[in-house]
Amino acid sequence: MSATALPRAAVTRPVPVHTGPRVVLGDAVVVAGRNLRHLTRNPQLLVFATIQPVMFVLLFRYVFGGAIAVPGGSYVNYLMPGVFAQTVAFGAIATGVGLAEDLSKGLIDRFRSLPMARSAVLAGRTLADLVRNVGVVTLLVLVGMAVGFRVSNGVLALLGGLALLLLFGFALSWVFALVGLLTADAESAQAAAFPLLFPLTFASSAFVPVQSMPGWLQTFAANQPVTAVVDAIRALVLGGPAGSLVLKALAWSLGLLVIFVPLAVRRYRQSG
Amino acid sequence: MxxxxxxxxxxxxxxxxxxxxxxxxxxxxxxxxxxxxxxxxxxxxxxxxxxxxxxxxxxxxxxxxxxxxxxxxxxxxxxxxxxxxxxxxxxxxxxxxxxxxxxxxxxxxxxxxxxxxxxxxxxxxxxxxxxxxxxxxxxxxxxxxxxxxxxxxxxxxxxxxxxxxxxxxxxxxxxxxxxxxxxxxxxxxxxxxxxxxxxxxxxxxxxxxxxxxxxxxxxxxxxxADLGATVVEVGFGDAATAGLAVEVVRPYGTLTGPDDSHRLQLTVNDGPHVLVQILRGLDAANLAPARLAVREPSLNDVFLSLTGRPAEPGADLVADANRSAA
Known part of the structure; x- marks a missing residue:
């Protein structure tokens, strides 16, 4: 049988192709719905997402907190913005691990063979992280209140701080989307994430003042995104000049998005 | 069209x-x-x-x-x-x-x-x-x-x-x-x-x-049909007999085996005619076959003749499993 023995399709059928921002958003919402369902079906994910940050609040409030001196005196007020940032930072691993798992199980191939928006799998995944973060952070605020966390600047300032936090979490989800696509299996994605996140969250102002660290570490700690976001939230929630800190935190989050969204989408198109 | x-x-x-x-x-x-x-x-x-x-x-x-x-x-x-x-x-x-x-x-x-x-x-x-x-x-x-x-x-x-x-x-x-x-x-x-x-x-x-x-x-x-062939399978009771039989049947077609069950498989052009000759040859050498079959070639035979090796090791097992299920 030769390829030229039969005529090609005489008439190319008109094939409807769905495109546009509404399609991207619609597809992303479908994928996000799927990922949020996972959270309810896989108890491990739910435990990781909720119980662990609560444990951190209790650990630092009642075990380590007494030994840490902070400006302003109240450690629980100092601590909570730090735990918020740590929580969304570690939560972003879910995007990387989830994508790596989908890749290794062939689900990404299935998505890529569908006439759906190209960026929707990543957008849906990071959107699901965002929705989960809204829930987890709400829970953390309540737990914080229960152990003595008090907001001195009013509800609007708190909401502003949380918005800044959620944007940062969303940006990190895109960073880990790229990590997940590059590593392509869940264990490696997890293994790659921790060495990135440990210094970012612990060598920051999240749990202790940067000034208490040795000089060489201060240089890193004072100039990295977790510190920027935590300082901005603290200023908003607890009072103090917030303007330039908020701008710095915004710049970090938007900068990460500008760099990592295109990189992750490009990698998604190529992978396979 | x-x-x-x-x-x-x-x-x-x-x-x-x-x-x-x-x-x-x-x-x-x-x-x-x-x-x-x-x-x-x-x-x-x-x-x-x-x-x-x-x-x-x-x-x-x-x-x-x-x-x-x-x-x-x-x-x-x-x-x-x-x-x-x-x-x-x-x-x-x-x-x-x-x-x-x-x-x-x-x-x-x-x-x-x-x-x-x-x-x-x-x-x-x-x-x-x-x-x-x-x-x-x-x-x-x-x-x-x-x-x-x-x-x-x-x-x-x-x-x-x-x-x-x-x-x-x-x-x-x-x-x-x-x-x-x-x-x-x-x-x-x-x-x-x-x-x-x-x-x-x-x-x-x-x-x-x-x-x-x-x-x-x-x-x-x-x-x-391209293979133009029938497959003759002759099985023997032990490896020694099968080894001797190889020399007898070799001239009649393309030989594979003996396999683990002492079976020789011969791809031949004129099945019935060759079968008679093979049986005569075996009889003259005093080698009694334990099993005997003539069958149409399978796609595995096709692959074997095209590439010189079986399509994949498990193919026979699958075919056997399906045959016994049928």
Whole structure:
């Protein structure tokens, strides 16, 4: 049988192709719905997402907190913005691990063979992280209140701080989307994430003042995104000049998005 | 006039120094089934990945119903359904949720997607399991779900990449029946398989692929006829007798064996005539056969004669399992 023995399709059928921002958003919402369902079906994910940050609040409030001196005196007020940032930072691993798992199980191939928006799998995944973060952070605020966390600047300032936090979490989800696509299996994605996140969250102002660290570490700690976001939230929630800190935190989050969204989408198109 | 649902010309794909496809042409007329048959690593999956827009070819072109897969991948995607080697369904969703998600991502609309999901669950005998998470499904159920997900948007062209690999014989036969029914409805199908029996049963035409090249093509009957042969099998009680018998039968055809069960297999041109001569020769040498059979060549024999090696080690086992199930 030769390829030229039969005529090609005489008439190319008109094939409807769905495109546009509404399609991207619609597809992303479908994928996000799927990922949020996972959270309810896989108890491990739910435990990781909720119980662990609560444990951190209790650990630092009642075990380590007494030994840490902070400006302003109240450690629980100092601590909570730090735990918020740590929580969304570690939560972003879910995007990387989830994508790596989908890749290794062939689900990404299935998505890529569908006439759906190209960026929707990543957008849906990071959107699901965002929705989960809204829930987890709400829970953390309540737990914080229960152990003595008090907001001195009013509800609007708190909401502003949380918005800044959620944007940062969303940006990190895109960073880990790229990590997940590059590593392509869940264990490696997890293994790659921790060495990135440990210094970012612990060598920051999240749990202790940067000034208490040795000089060489201060240089890193004072100039990295977790510190920027935590300082901005603290200023908003607890009072103090917030303007330039908020701008710095915004710049970090938007900068990460500008760099990592295109990189992750490009990698998604190529992978396979 | 029949037009081509799948048309590929000169497909080349290399991964570094490894050439996965080395100039492959495929033409599948609408409503027919092409079996792409070959061992692991022959390039079957690479060909499917190019045709389903997952991979760009280094050279050559491919069209689905006249739509170029490289130039218009999104349009091509709306014409195809793909079920891969590893049942790509979401384990944490229910069967029904998997189907609804696929429907919505095919832009069917939510209510239409739900209706289609129920239709497919019913058709594939998954209605009762539709509300359970896929985690609890058997291998056969997963494959059926995977196949139904590929069919959500009623694609005119379907790709099945080793749809029954790893299934037990019973699930395999079940899936074959489902696929036969689909093809009966006019779906064009490209099926890759390592199982000769599967290609024989499901495919109108077969392309045998090895090391990135199509080394033979035709219907199962044509491939067997090309071999121009009957297979004579003579079994013996022990290795020593079989060893002596090798010398007796060797002149009459192409010999393989003796195998573990002291069986010699001879591909010959004139079966009945040669059989008599073989028996005379064995009798004269005082070698009594324990078993004797004359059969039409299988696709495994075809592959053996084309490449000098069996298609894959498990092929006989599968065929045997199916024979005993039948």
């Amino acid at each position: 029949t037009s081509l649902a799948i048309n590929a010309e000169g497909l080349v794909k290399a991964y570094g120094p490894v050439v996965a496809l080395d100039g492959v042409d495929l033409a599948v007329p609408e409503g027919t089934v092409l079996g792409l048959l070959g061992p692991n690593g022959a390039g079957k999956t690479t060909a499917v990945r190019i045709l389903t827009t997952l991979l760009r070819p280094d050279a050559g072109r491919a069209e689905i119903a006249g739509v170029d897969v490289v130039a218009h991948p999104q349009a091509a995607r709306s014409l195809i359904g793909l079920a891969g080697q590893y049942a790509a369904v979401d384990e944490l969703l229910t069967g029904r949720e998997n189907l609804v998600m696929a429907g919505r991502l095919n832009h069917l609309g939510t209510s239409c997607a739900k209706q289609r999901a129920d239709e497919l669950l019913d058709r594939f005998g998954l209605s009762d399991a539709g509300g359970r998470t896929v985690k609890a499904y058997s291998g056969g159920m997963r494959r059926r779900l995977d196949l139904s997900v590929a069919l959500v948007a009623r694609p005119p062209v379907l790709f099945l990449d080793e749809p029954t690999t790893g299934l037990d014989p019973r699930s395999r036969t079940d899936l074959w029946e489902v696929i036969e029914e689909l093809v009966g409805d006019g779906t064009t199908l490209l099926l890759t398989t390592q199982y000769l029996e599967e290609a024989d049963r499901l495919a109108d035409r077969i392309a045998v692929i090895d090391a990135g090249r199509v080394i033979a093509r035709g219907t199962a009957a044509e491939l067997k």
